[in-house]
Amino acid sequence: MNTRQSAGTAEATRTTYREALREGLREALRQDDRVFLMGEDVGRYGGCFGVSLGLLEEFGPDRIRDTPLSESAFVGAGIGAALGGMRPVVEIMTVNFSLLALDQIMNNAATLLHMSGGQLNVPIVIRMTTGAGRQLAAQHSHSLEGWYAHIPGIRVLTPATLDDARHMLAAALADPDPVLLFEHGSLYNAEGVLDGTIDAVGLDSASVRRPGTDVSVITYGGSLPKALAAAETLAEDGISAEVVDLRSLRPLDDATVLESVARTHRAVIVDEGWRSGSISAEVMARITEQSFYELDAPLRRVCSQEVPMPYARQLEEAALPQPASIVAAARKAVA
Amino acid sequence: MNTRQSAGTAEATRTTYREALREGLREALRQDDRVFLMGEDVGRYGGCFGVSLGLLEEFGPDRIRDTPLSESAFVGAGIGAALGGMRPVVEIMTVNFSLLALDQIMNNAATLLHMSGGQLNVPIVIRMTTGAGRQLAAQHSHSLEGWYAHIPGIRVLTPATLDDARHMLAAALADPDPVLLFEHGSLYNAEGVLDGTIDAVGLDSASVRRPGTDVSVITYGGSLPKALAAAETLAEDGISAEVVDLRSLRPLDDATVLESVARTHRAVIVDEGWRSGSISAEVMARITEQSFYELDAPLRRVCSQEVPMPYARQLEEAALPQPASIVAAARKAVA
């Protein structure tokens, strides 16, 4: 189950991805005083991408906690605080900086429950910005969420819609284990209408964002709008593409993917990660292992080129999956 | 080309994987005074697994350089020294600790050449121990070499044989870019005969370690002996398994893999990494993309269970690929 409808009547509200995230944070902070937000410049600055703007004024510096530049220490402190009964939401500005905290994430957060024989669960949520598209070059633009999904013991979430931006945090905080939440930088300004009837989303299942019959386009995060745009174009050509939003990269919802492939018998995986060793390889492996005889054509994937993200616009655009490249791959798949 | 034969006559020598690595280091240090070895306890202690024992006495503390516990700083210093004209070999004791240096590895070593528009190549070699099998539990046992292979700009090598242990370092040092060299902890004591006629190995190609016709078993590193043992067992059943040693996980030698699959039409990938998002998924993706119509059966993989490595022997054994699980997978593939 992906969503829970609210009982009362609710109106659809216009909002942005950024505001939806902020509302999710505000709600969590209001509902549970164990929740606090911690990270570089989340307070007075309002968050490097403005997500937490205004929260300091509402909740004070104890719960909207600016940290020094010390990714390893404040992520580790979040883990410790979670062990100590709090429900920390830790913000890392950008996924590239999270490498500085990877020891804490993998060797502690993901591992403590198991190492302790089930004694110590770590209810921490770690949010970070991911992805390219804003000419921020090779140290601010990578998409490592698929890479993180390799680590047992954590959840990896990639909200791509306003509703997921608004509600995934609550579900993540309700989870007893570490959750990594990746916000694609190019989505912050995305505007749209929030479905007022949804008041909760699940974390376990992928979602078909556009039904189709000829080819499955499987994607997540910042690539979802591109996949949907590609599906529009394909529709003009009479090709019916089904767009699947994975939503969670760990655990992966095989069932929804395989059901889609069982309908279409063809699939293209779209993923902003570098191609080799990407989560799209894993999706292909799952399909090959479990639905080999359903396939009518080789699986295809559209990924980022294997290059540190260049600054120049034309190079960055060429390095990333684009609607045109998705369309081309889908055409080949159905050819 | 994987190997270069020496002109003269050479004798086969009995040695161990550890000694072969040490000989490779010694040779590099003798031949090029820009080469030095740096890391925790590489000097007076002799290396945490004894690889560099005796080198301090031969080359002195400047070139066999003990560092404080500061993975990020000494890996970064290696990168800087490489930029400054040296040829550093940096040892990280165990792959889990390398997470502390991942920022330097990904954001600097792998990226500088590109970010600088081709000006700054980084001729560093980073060696580390990887893998499980010695009951060292969840912070000393992981196999992250396949995970590292996701990063563009570096090479990822996994010497599995004595000859590769002996000669890969020289080839790595000759490469102008960063090379990560993963030594599987369970191989250090492996004994055997060094092929005295080989005096160089290449880095670009995989190697067929045992020819076969019914199924390709594709593997690398610490799993190679297990795959070879499985092939023996299969042979007793009349199943002819071809064992391919990838040797390098980045770049991946597709050609050798695809040629093997073209011969056998069936493949099992064996990989000590956690299953989801493993390098075995990438191998499967490459085969599916390029040799889909060659396949007579779904691809299979034998990986580590997705669990932080437990200490208890029976659990650790169950978590790892074993000859029996490889045999079982191969039987299914040919069924």
Place this chain on the structure above:
Amino acid sequence: MSTTTKRASGPKRAGGSRRPSGPPADEPRPGRDHRLEVLRQMLLIRRFEERCVELYSAAEIRGFVHLYIGEEAVAVGVGQALREEDAVVSTYREHGHALARGVPSDAVMAEMFGKVTGCSRGRGGSMHLFDAERRFYGGNAIVAGGLPLAAGLALADRMRGTERVTCCFFGDGAYAEGEFHETANLAALWQLPLLLVCENNLYAMGTSLAREHAQTNLAMRAASYGMPAWTVDGMDVTAVEAVARRAADSVRSGGGPHFLEARTYRFRAHSMYDPDRYRSKDEIARWKARDPLVELEQRMRAEGILDDPATKRLEEDVTSEIDAAVRSAGAAPYEPVADLLRFVTSTTGSTR
């Protein structure tokens, strides 16, 4: 955690090093029962680990094992200053910390045997002892990896307004890691109730203090972060306890983080695999002459609160506790392989 009734002597000179800079120890001298309990704990740790060596040779224990022998005064002295509600974060050299914290010796022994009755169900082994009930948070084998975690536990207490202290043990080697720096600053900046105990045993594996640190006065450097920092003779359990009490009391009453450097020495090699090539026999002998157990025993005898029969009783007591631990560990079951994937996440179901 008995009460203290007599005067403790001040910290003594650490072997071959500068005069420690701890505060004058003018606490009341502990009473006989307390002294005996301290001695018993130290003896338990010593004998427990000696038994581990035997069991390692017999292949009952595997993996990496790091012995604490020689350093017992630190864990036990500091342990006396902590209360039940406090928390302890430790390293891979943590048998002593765990036992001093009250983790039952049979649960520790079973853990080393890899049995399901172990304090981590056999999943952790020697390097990863845990006991949530006793707020013993491991057992971290990434050097310095426990420091940020300890800061977080202290932060939770700070935010919830409790009076609990979190005590984090780490080594002189750990001090060189970036995580030490980040944690020290964070703790001082946020005035966290954190007691940082640096066990300076002069070596990080085979690397001596002077080859790890440009400036080896660790307490002085810690003070530069803006927190009280004292050095204490880590071979003198009475001195350790006195200083730790003072520090813990100050932390508890809102004084922010405190740093203790305990000058100590491991009598054995770094781990079971270490041939100990990097220390001179002389140096080891000099430190063994300051055996913390012997020093305490001698003091107690001089004070007239220990005699041969009492020593014998203690030894017997400890030996039988360890015998029982070994027996029960040996008899305990292994966890079934079918349970391998438990505890990867808290919820059952798909984990990947």
Place this chain on the structure above:
Amino acid sequence: MSTTTKRASGPKRAGGSRRPSGPPADEPRPGRDHRLEVLRQMLLIRRFEERCVELYSAAEIRGFVHLYIGEEAVAVGVGQALREEDAVVSTYREHGHALARGVPSDAVMAEMFGKVTGCSRGRGGSMHLFDAERRFYGGNAIVAGGLPLAAGLALADRMRGTERVTCCFFGDGAYAEGEFHETANLAALWQLPLLLVCENNLYAMGTSLAREHAQTNLAMRAASYGMPAWTVDGMDVTAVEAVARRAADSVRSGGGPHFLEARTYRFRAHSMYDPDRYRSKDEIARWKARDPLVELEQRMRAEGILDDPATKRLEEDVTSEIDAAVRSAGAAPYEPVADLLRFVTSTTGSTR
């Protein structure tokens, strides 16, 4: 790198902060040509960045851009103390460092335009300027990420027995990162020829010094690693130069690493996206009153070595240099998309 001929005044009081603790600056006072060159460099940086703001508004420049305006005295003062064979490692706020190092302004401008004639072929942008020939090693946008690298460059020099200095610029925020701690210790331990220049502009993005560091005397803390550490008024280019020369000379002659804290201030927001909500107008005004360019000009006028015509010539000179840079950047080609995968590895052929 002209010779100095007159006496420089000692470091001055940094705005609103404690008395800097640099050594007495008894170097000869620089001559007119030298002063003019220093002023020209500072002016070039100032006007160059002002033009960048315009070009950013015009969408000719994209990505993150961090301005150095207000801090010019640091890059230029330190730059004077460095020789051609020395190396510089910098941050994402590095236009000033690059220009002071002699990276041609047209190559820097073309880089910001993303053109193939840029000093990083358009692959780096504002945050990643590189010039191997001038030993300018970036342009690192991971805060503190350049520090270990700089130590490595210095190590290479040390091992090869050259007399070169590596200078690493970083901020007060970077100082809190673990990589600072590890690098400072490593450099002091190995006595590396490293000049650490901490540009303390009182903020890390929106976080003020006192909310980043428990103990804000950065130089004092750096000294605790065992290296000389001085504070200098970063708004006074003469003072910066004097202290930097003294430090660089000492480093060069085997004195090991030195640490300089330059007290400075950025007049603009952190980046183009920053609404600068966290600093008071007052505070900014107070610091702007100490504009390093104005201070130098006034001093030169007082000394009688600068007059209106000379100022005008300088301005024209700098403006025409920037005009030319903008023109050539605008006219230069973009790198063809077909070359996207170049420079991932040095060798051609398979990279994955």
